[in-house]
Amino acid sequence: MASAVSTPAASAVAAARSKARVFGGGRKDGMAGCRVRVARKNLGRVVMALAVDTSRFEGVPMAPPDPILGVSEAFKADTSDLKLNLGVGAYRTEELQPTVLNVVKKAENLMLEKGEFKEYLPIEGLAAFNKATADLLLGADNPVIKQGRVATLQSLSGTGSLRLAAAFIQRYFPDAKVLISSPTWGNHKNIFNDARVPWSEYRYYDPKTVGLDFEGMIADIQAAPEGSFVLLHGCAHNPTGIDPTPQQWERLADVIQEKNHMPFFDVAYQGFASGSLDEDAYSVRLFVERGLEVFVAQSYSKNLGLYAERIGAINVICSAPEVADRVKSQLKRLARPMYSNPPVHGAKIVANVVGDPTMFNEWKEEMAQMAGRIKNVRQKLYDSLSAKDHTGKDWSFILSQIGMFSYTGLNRTQSDNMTDKWHIYMTKDGRISLAGLNLAKCEYLADAIIDSFHNVN
Secondary structure (H helix, E strand, O other): OOOOOOOHHHHHHHHHHHOOOEEEOOHHHOOOEEEEEEEEOHHHOEEEEEEEOOOOOOOOOOOOOOOOHHHHHHHHHOOOOOOEEOOOOOOOOOOOOOOOOHHHHHHHHHHHHHOOOOOOOOOOOOHHHHHHHHHHHHOOOOHHHHOOOEEEEEEEHHHHHHHHHHHHHHHHOOOOOEEEEEOOOHHHHHHHHHOOOOEEEEEOEEOOOOEEOHHHHHHHHHHOOOOOEEEEEOOOOOOOOOOOOHHHHHHHHHHHHHOOOEEEEEEOOOOOOOOOHHHHOHHHHHHHHOOOOEEEEEEOOOOOOOHHHOEEEEEEEOOOHHHHHHHHHHHHHHHHHHHOOOOOHHHHHHHHHHHOHHHHHHHHHHHHHHHHHHHHHHHHHHHHHHHHOOOOOOOOHHHHOOOOEEEOOOOHHHHHHHHHOOOEEOOOOOEEEHHHOOHHHHHHHHHHHHHHHHHOO
16 A cells, blocks of 8 residues: 655645634624635645635625616627617717817817826816806806805716715705606716705606696696705706796796795706807806806716716805805815815816817807707708608607707607617617717618607507
8 A cells, every 4th residue: 555645735735724714704603704725736835715605795786787878888789780879978970970179189289288287186176167167157247256156166077066966965955855857867866866865856748749848847846845956957958858948947937936946957068059158058047147046067078078077067156155155165075075176187178278269269169060960960850750751740849859869759668679670779768869860860760760659559
């Protein structure tokens, strides 16, 4: 019988096996633990490995996919030459390609020439940006700016600005409720849920007319508890593309003022909807002119194409300068543990563009061109639908809507048909992004909409 050969490696393995034990919590303690395992490697080395019996994250469920970003993933996986991505709200050229505005390139070149550093910004952000963004929103000559009644903080685009304001509401208005339009941008509810701010919906979209249910909207805002926050889309309502008329904005201001509600505007498309910065700021300026205190979240993702820069601001128009100072101090206090301070690159782009008269005018021209391209596509889609649909259906609501999006009136099943049969990717509520459409594809899209609307229940 052969005798066992003893080696240093074999001795180490035997010793380790005899001493194996559970580290941390064991199963009997109700905690996950780790049991030592050993393995012998070449050259006589022994490697100790920890094998986890049970993860501490066993109770963490898989999150559902994002309904909008998931559309893009499905689009990428489709190999059809006919496919169209009308889901994500990002501008595309007539060739359906992303673009960087010329004025943005000039602003970045200017930054390189100056050789600017990448030092931390203050909590409130870049001072030049904050001045520029308030001026764009309200008008540089607005009395509330001259009187120092505006608290402005640079924040992480529109989402970050909304989230910071939600945290402020939760802390200083814990009994208040936020009223949100039905439907609304998909992230609004997530933001207020995450901040633990209660919300309810007010009527907005009328499926019978594919238009605004203004009387329902007014009735719900009137019925809300006094002092509620009313979330309003400053222009180019997402997802419907349906905005109140100037007269309807006046009536809304009356009701909100009568009920002592706080208007809270989400302004994501200033200048991008109509092509005019001033026209798209009409609703906000109307409420400020009335003497109301107002929250306004801003984003420069769309109008300057700075999607990845995450540049925006939260503005609070207050009744007096000392109130604005206190509000700003508490917004800064909330921002500090949330993200400390905002990024500098996008802020300097905005400040450079707005601060230089030549670049500012060039930006306005490029905005008008983007808005104009979407208007042309909208008109062509309407013309194609009207020419191809012989049922007599009125498609004029397409022209009544404004901005990047159009609410087609298609339900979930019909939207599924758009994707499954026609390779057109869109959100399940029937919203399409006209920024992802070009003139050449309008007739194909019209065929798909007509088929889905009339032939799918």
